[in-house]
Amino acid sequence: MFLRRWASSAAGLAVCISLSCSAPERDGGIDRMEFADDEALEDGVADSALEPIPRIRVPLRPKSRPGGMTRPQLGDFALPAPRCANQTERDGPSRSLGQVTGGSLHSPCRIAPSGPGYVSTNKNGFATDETVALLQWASAQMAAQFPGSPPLVIGALSKVDGGYYPPHKSHQSGRDADIGYPRTERATPKQFLLTTSGNLDAERLWTVLEALLATGKLGFVFMDYDLQAALYQGLVDVGYTEAQLGPVFQYPAGPAVPRGLVRHAAGHADHFHVRFRCPDSDKPDCVE
Numbered sequence: 448m449f450l451r452r453w454a455s456s457a458a459g460l461a462v463c464i465s466l467s468c469s470a471p472e473r474d475g476g477i478d479r480m481e482f483a484d485d486e487a488l489e490d491g492v493a494d495s496a497l498e499p500i501p502r503i504r505v506p507l508r509p510k511s512r513p514g515g516m517t518r519p520q521l522g523d524f525a526l527p528a529p530r531c532a533n534q535t536e537r538d539g540p541s542r543s544l545g546q547v548t549g550g551s552l553h554s555p556c557r558i559a560p561s562g563p564g565y566v567s568t569n570k571n572g573f574a575t576d577e578t579v580a581l582l583q584w585a586s587a588q589m590a591a592q593f594p595g596s597p598p599l600v601i602g603a604l605s606k607v608d609g610g611y612y613p614p615h616k617s618h619q620s621g622r623d624a625d626i627g628y629p630r631t632e633r634a635t636p637k638q639f640l641l642t643t644s645g646n647l648d649a650e651r652l653w654t655v656l657e658a659l660l661a662t663g664k665l666g667f668v669f670m671d672y673d674l675q676a677a678l679y680q681g682l683v684d685v686g687y688t689e690a691q692l693g694p695v696f697q698y699p700a701g702p703a704v705p706r707g708l709v710r711h712a713a714g715h716a717d718h719f720h721v722r723f724r725c726p727d728s729d730k731p732d733c734v735e
C-alpha cells in the first residue's frame with residue numbers, strides 16, 4: 448500500500464511510478480461539495496484545548512537517491528505581501544482576535560480567487576493578511592517546483608468578520624484553511640475529492656507543508672491518518688529518517704495520540720486543514 452516512490456519527469460512534473468499509481472481510480476470522482484460553496488461536511492477540528500507545540504525544525508532534505516529528486520534547500524526568505532481581492536475596500540491591516548474556536552476577524556484579507564499554484568472561489572475566503580500570504584507563497588513554491596501541475600484547491604478560510612462558521616468548529620479567526628489534497632492525476636480539480644494513498648501526490652503535498660514549516664508559522668495540520676501514513680512512508684522511501692519525521696508526524700503513534708504537528712482529524716480524507724500561529728502583531732489578543 449505504501450510502496451510509493453517519487454520521481455521527476457522531463458517536464459518537471461511529479462509522477463508516481465509505483466504500482467499503486469497505475470491502478471484504476473477508485474473514488475470515481477466523488478464530489479461531495481463544490482469548493483465555491485460552504486463545506487457540507489463536518490470539519491472535525493475543534494480543540495481549542497489542543498496544546499500548542501513548539502516550533503520544529505524543517506527536516507533536511509536527503510541527498511539525491513536513485514528515483515528521487517534533487518531540490519534546493521529552502522533558504523532565507525521574506526514572505527511577500529498578500530494579494531487580497533478586497534484590498535481597496537480595507538481600512539488597515541487584518542486583526543485576528545481570540546481563539547480559532549471562539550474568535551473573530553477584523554479588516555480581513557479576501558484571498559484573490561487564483562494565483563500561482565492555487566484556485567479559491569469559496570465565498571468565505573477571508574483570513575488574516577499573514578494567512579493569505581502564507582497560502583499564496585506555499586502554493587507558488589509548489590507551482591515553481593512542479594511546473595504545469597494542477598493548482599491546489601483552497602476552500603474554506605473564515606467568514607468576513609470571522610466568528611462561528613458551521614459546520615466548522617474552528618475557522619473563526621482567520622488562521623485556518625482547508626486545502627484539497629494534491630493528487631496524481633493531472634486534471635485541474637474543481638472541488639475537494641476523496642483521496643487515497645493510491646492517488647495522493649505525496650511529493651507535492653510535502654512541498655507545500657515543507658514550505659509552510661520553513662516559515663515557522665504553522666501551528667497544526669489535520670489530515671486523515673491513512674493519508675498521513677502514506678505521506679510519511681513516501682518520505683521514508685526517499686531517505687528521510689524516522690528521527691527527522693518524529694516531531695512532524697503523529698504517525699505511527701496512532702490517530703488518537705496527541706503527538707506531532709500533523710494530526711488525524713475526522714472528515715479529512717478529501718482535504719487537509721492548516722492552522723497558523725497567531726501573527727506576532729495580533730498578540731496577545733490573538734490566542735493560540
Ligand SMILES: [Zn+2]
Nearest residue numbers: 490624625720
Ligand atoms: Zn478546516
